Structures are given as C-alpha cells and as structure tokens.
Amino acid sequence: MPPLSARSSEAAPAGIDGWSPTSWQSRLALQQPEYPSAAALEAVLRQLGRLPPLVTSGEIEALRSQLAEAARGDRFLLQGGDCAEQFAECDAEVIAGKLKILLQMSLLLVHGAEKRVIRVGRFAGQYAKPRSEQVEARDGVTLPVYRGDLINGVAFEPAERTPDPERLLRGYERAALTLNFIRALIDGGFADLHHPEYWDLEWVRHSPFAAEYQRLAESIGDSLRFMETLSGERVGQTTRVDFFTSHEGLHLRYEQAQTRQVPQRDGWYNLSTHLPWIGMRTSQLDGAHVEYFRGIANPIAVKVGPGTSPEALLELAAVLDPSNEPGRLTLIHRFGARGIARGLPPLVQAVERARRRVLWVCDPMHGNTERIGERFKTRKFEHILSEVEQAFDIHQRAGTYLGGVHVELTGENVTECMGGARNLSEADLARAYRSFVDPRLNYEQALELAMLIARRMRH
Template sequence: MRSSERSITPVREAKDWSPASWQTRPAVQQPRYPDAGELERALVKLAALPPLVTSWEVMNLRRQIADAQEGRSFLLQGGDCAESFDDCSSGLISNRLKVLLQMSLVLVHGLKLPVVRVGRFAGQYAKPRSADVETRGDVTLPCYRGDIVNGVDFTEAARRPDPQRLIEGHSHSALTMNFVRALIDGGFADLHHPEYWDLDWVRYSPLQNEYQRMVESIGDSLRFMETLHGAPIGSFSRVDFYTSHEALVLHYEQAQTRQVPRQWGWFNLSTHFPWIGMRTADVDGAHIEYCRGIRNPIGVKVGPSVKPEQLKRLLAVLNPDNEPGRLTLIHRMGADKIEQYLPALVEAVKSEGARVLWTCDPMHGNTESTNVGVKTRRFENIRGELDRAFDIHAACGSRLGGVHLELTGENVTECLGGARDLTETDLARAYRSTVDPRLNYEQSIELAMLIVRKQAGSAPVARSV
C-alpha cells in the first residue's frame, strides 16, 4: 500500500491550546513593531487571505515522513538560508527546483528509495539573529530579521519593523508556490526528461559526466519498464513537492492557522512543514507552545547545547501520543562536536521509544568567518559532519533518514572547497547571500553523490583539479 493510501490515526487535540495561546509564553526573536494598531490591522487582513497549502497536502506529507521514519524513504530538505522578495522570479525559483530535483534523482538512483522532497522556500523570509540591534560607527539600528520583517539596507526607514511586510510575505510565498505547482503539474519534474533540469553554467562541471551516465541509466530503466507495461507510466511524469520554513514570526503563523471541514484540529496553512530553530526551542517558550497544537509535521533543530532530559521533555510536549510522521529532529552539531554530543541524544530518544525522523543539518554548526570577516563554510566540514552522522546512528542502532541543507541553484561562491576546490579568493567572485553561505549547484550534487557512496560503503568522490 502506498503511503498516500495509509491513514494517520487521529488521536486528540492539544489541551488548553489555541492559535493565540503562545502569547502567554516568553516569545524570543520576535520583531518589536512600533505601532500596535498597524500590526493588528495587518494581521486581520492576513487572516482573511486564502491559505497557501491544503490540509490534505499536509497530511500526505505526514504519511511520507512516517515512511521515512521506518526507513522506507529518505527526506531531502533544502533551499535558501533566507529568501528575499527580490528573488521571487521565475529563473531563480526554477533553478532552486532544478537542483533539488537533480539531488533527489541522484539519491533515488543510488539509495534505491523514494525521496521526500521539501523545499526551504515559499515562506523562508525570516531569520533569527544573535542580537536585536546592529551598530555601524555612531549609528545603532534594529538588526535585519528577513524581508518579512524589515529591509536589509542600513537606514532607519529600512530597518523599521513593518507589519505590511507580513502581507507581502504571504503574497510572495503564494507567487512562488503557484509557479512551483505549475512547473510540477506541467511536467517539469518528468523523469522521462531529466535533461530539462540542466543548468547552463554547470555544463563543464567535474561531476557532469557522472551525472549524465546516471540520467542515461534511469532513462534506459524507464524505457524497459514501459516496454514491459506496454504504455507510458504516468506516475513518472510528476513528483510530490512540499514547502517548509522556520516558524519564527509567530503573529504570521497564527494568522494562517485554520480549522478545515472534515478534519479535526488546527493546521498551519502557510506551509506544509514548519520547523523550530535552536534559538526558539525552549520547551516552556512561545514557539513550542504554538507548534504543539497544530497537526502539521514539525521539525526541531537540535544542537550541542541540548541535554537528553530537555529532548525528552520536547518529545513529550510536541508528540505526547507518539504519532507517526509528527516529529522530525534535525541535528546540527558541527563536525568537531557531533561525536561528543549526538550519541547521548540518540540514546535518549531510543529510551523513550519515540517515533522520530532523524535528519542532519551539516551546515549551521560549521559556519566560520574568514580573516576579513566573511561568513563561510568548508565543504570538507559539511561532508565530515554528515559522514559521522551516518556512522553514529548506525552504531547506536538508529537511522539517519534525511538531510537539511542551505543551497541554491545559482553560480555562487559562498562555501569553500567542493569539486572546484573554491578558496577564500573565490568568495569575492560571487558571494550573494545576505545572511548565511549556501552550497552552490555543484557542491549540492556532490554532497548527494557522497551520501549515496556513504550508504553503499564505496570510496569517496575523487577531487578534480
């Protein structure tokens, strides 16, 4: 039976919860809007706008995550560190989709498993920050918290938190999602034609030949199956694709939280898969309070500061009935810390008998700055953390069932190393991120190939020079 045909058994609604109950808890990382009336008017308008996703899409993703929890599929979650309104263009959106589709093709071919595709876009407009303000010279202004809150320019007008940006965030998310759906439904993801996903600037990539051989192999397999079947197999012409973002700005999330006909409970209909960041994962805080009451699958970032007993409390609050497909734990330790901190957390989850999907975010724990203050990440550290994650889960009798990556389909130079061995000098050539460094197309595909090789136990990709 396919995952879409299996039901998620209804359990019960959260007690003493409403979409606004988070407001009774400490809420960190929230914008400080200067005009409460202006905020209220924007939220009333936002709550009246149509939802961006449907409850049946949300529940279908829960079923697929439940499959991944049992080792029947693999989760690929990836996209920009933070979207900007200016990036809501057809070329940038299709390139993001292309790189995720190509990575999933590599993973399906190599792992021999279905891949659950979740994009970090159509709503990833907010970012947590380490400080509320930024100072340059004699001027101190609110920090940039993403386009859904304020502007990146260092001016008083741009940095003022603006509630109208919540409406703009919904609009840009809707435009992005509409275009992605149109591409998917129009055959853009057709496995008969993976050549549609090529990106012009990578035609001379060191990995291009290996990827091309993979495409040809899949094409041969499809043609063989359809010859036996006697007709084209329509299910290969499209794929399921879901969206995700960090549930950070809670007024925005609350305004898009709805009840729907023929379903019990509440759904966040701004995205299929909201996640809770490490800075907002306090079990007694507002973000956990909000997320415990919605029926969406929930992700939680888990870092080296999390203790086993804290994690057990999170499991009890966010998934008290141990429902399948409900909870994904996204660990982000850093290559130099994962062996010290991850095993105890895995054992804590096992001791509770908790149903979770473990995924690895090898990006955020490996951020560093160059001598001139440019944020970057080293591909060798990203790969190293991912390698160790697979080994630790295997040694603990657990399973790593997915990856969570910051990446782009653009020809950026933001992370060091990879197939072209990017250096600090290369960073100046095409560094475009306003927040965190991202893997470019080549580095993303290389990482997918390394995952396959790791799981197959074969040798790593040889570096091209």
C-alpha cells in the same frame, strides 16, 4: 484549491490542555520584532487571516505519511533551500533553479539509496531569520538588526531597518507566487522523470561530476522506456514528483494568522507551509514557540545541537508529540563536524530508550559556519561532508536510521562555501558572494554532496 470555508484563528476557543492558536501569547516569545504601531500590525494580521490558505490539509497529511515511512527507513528526506529568501528573488529563473537542484539531488539519492525521496523546499515562506543580536552598529550608528525581508530591509538605513507590518502581506504574496509557479512547473512536466536532462543548468556542465550525472540521467530514461515497452503503456506514476515546502515558524503572529480549522478534519493546521520547524534559539520548553507548535496538526521539526541535553530533548518530545505519532516529529541535529561525535550519541540513545518514533535528519550547515575577517561568513565543504558521514556512522552504530539531510543551497553559481570539487578558496569568496545572512552551497557543490551521500548509502 484550499477549502474556502477554512475557519480563521481569530478568537479561537481553547482546545485540549488549554491550547488555542492564541495561547502562545501568554508565554515569553523570543526573536519577535517590535513594531512602531500596534494598530497597523493588527490591521495587517486581520487581512492575513482572511486570505486563502497557501497549502491544503490533504497535502500536509500526505507529507506526514511519507515522513512516517522515512522514520521507519523506507524513505529519505531531502530538505533544502535558501538560508533566508529575499523578496527580490521571487523570480522565475531563481525559483526554477532551486527546484532543479533539489530534483537533481533527489535523483542521485534515489539511485544511491534505492529508496523514495521526500522533496521539501526550504522556501515559499523562509523570509524570517533568528539573530544573535538585537541591533547592529556601523560607524557610530546603531539600528535594528536585519531579521529577514518579512520584517525589515537589509539596507543599513533607519527606514529600512524599522519593522514594517506591510512586509507580512508582501511575504504572503511572494510565497503564494512561488508556490503557484512551482506547482505549474511540476504539473506542466518540469519534473518528468522521462526527461531528467531538462533539469540541467548550463554552467554545471563544467563540473567534474557532470559526466557521472549525465550517465545516471540517461540510465533512468532508458529504464523507464524499457519498463513501458514491456507493459505497453506509459509509467504514469513516475512522470511527476511530490514537492513540499517548509520554513522556520519564527514570526508567531504571522503563523497564527494562517492557522485554520478545515472541514472534515480535526484540529488546527498551519496552512502557510507543509512542514514548519522550531529553531534552536526558540525551543525553550516553556516558551511561546513550543506552546504554539504543540497544538498544530502539521508534522513539525525541531533543531537540536550542542545546547540540547538528553533530558531536555525527551521533555520537548513529550510536549510536542505526546501520542508518539509516526510522522509527527522530526529532529534535525546540527553539531558541526568537530562536535557531532560527542554531542549526537547521547541524544540518539535517550530517544531510543524512550522508544520515541522520530525521524532523524542531519543539518551539516549551521554547526560549521566560520567567519573570514569582517566581511564573510563561510563554510568548508569538507566539514559539511564530514558531519554527514559521521552522522551515518553514529546512527548505524546505535541501530537507528539517518533519514534525511537539511542543507542551505541555491541554484545559482555563488561562491559562499569553500572547497568542493573545484576547491573554492578564501580568495574566491569575493567573486560571487550574494547571501545577506548565511553562506549556501552553490549548484555544483550541492550536486557533489548529493552524489557523495548517494555513494555512501549505496555501499
């Protein structure tokens, strides 16, 4: 259980260089909702500040240590989940499905890379999304844009689209329920490597890669049993796995409310998640998000892409990680298959020249989004795979290490991304397109991507 004596961020004193959990409020804060009642918002935030933490500082420090190993090339980060979680999908089957696909993907990557994999779910808090526009217009009616269930509803109605502070409590509650269920599944043997066949989902058996995955699962089970026969005892350390959570730290009042000091540790921890990240729309050096993130003790990540110059990236790294601490800073690059060859090398070279100890991760999703007509946003599997392959090549030529991938996926049989082994086409999108924000890899496509990455890393 998280320590009950964790100190709230309300009226926190200023720390080093004038930082406190509230110091971001003196900066320009982008992508923040406008609530109709400031008093109602403050009442909710006071409640959030008194609720128990969702994660522990010990878990956060364990993740930091593993990320430092990944930056050295000794581990590989697999970060994945929904583009934006929905409250309605706080459902046992949906949560188990996402956990299953991440476990299966990590199994393939361990086999291919012969390295331990860090499993980080993009859920249990990914309820807010940055948007390009402030409003949305339909048939002459203009309403606030949907910003995720943490802020407003997806239905195009005035009551739903009006930001509601009570949703912050609902988001906290669903994150807690999700984390509780994941921990119960793992502690109950759901991730037992002796039985990887239990992680299967019925419909994926039709995948062209199903037989290869089944052979791999059987091989791992046989290897564990062989080791245990030789040693005469169960291989205890391999019966379960570590699992961490992440989300974009977008809604700063929500993040601040769960920023605490804990006994016997220095600094302030964001105890709503293990690994918060800054998106490209809010990574301004003098902005509120960078100010907030620079002071928290969590390992943090930043998205970088076509708009990021080498000079700006080094300035950002100096602010967010002034001590150049291993495991502190992860750089998630997102250029798209057509832009990565031009955009990534200058950033890698600049960071190497500055001797910055960072973890490089490829996000092959966001730079490859395209629109099909007025109805669908989609991504092509071939572009996703191409960006990952190019990332491996670029880092190899630079003498650096691609230490992870960051993907949007679901454990459901959706049809939102085109291509893959079954070659989903534009005509297939309407069959099971369920995302209200960005398109996700379905279970089969995600498994195929992991298998192809594993092959690449093996060879």
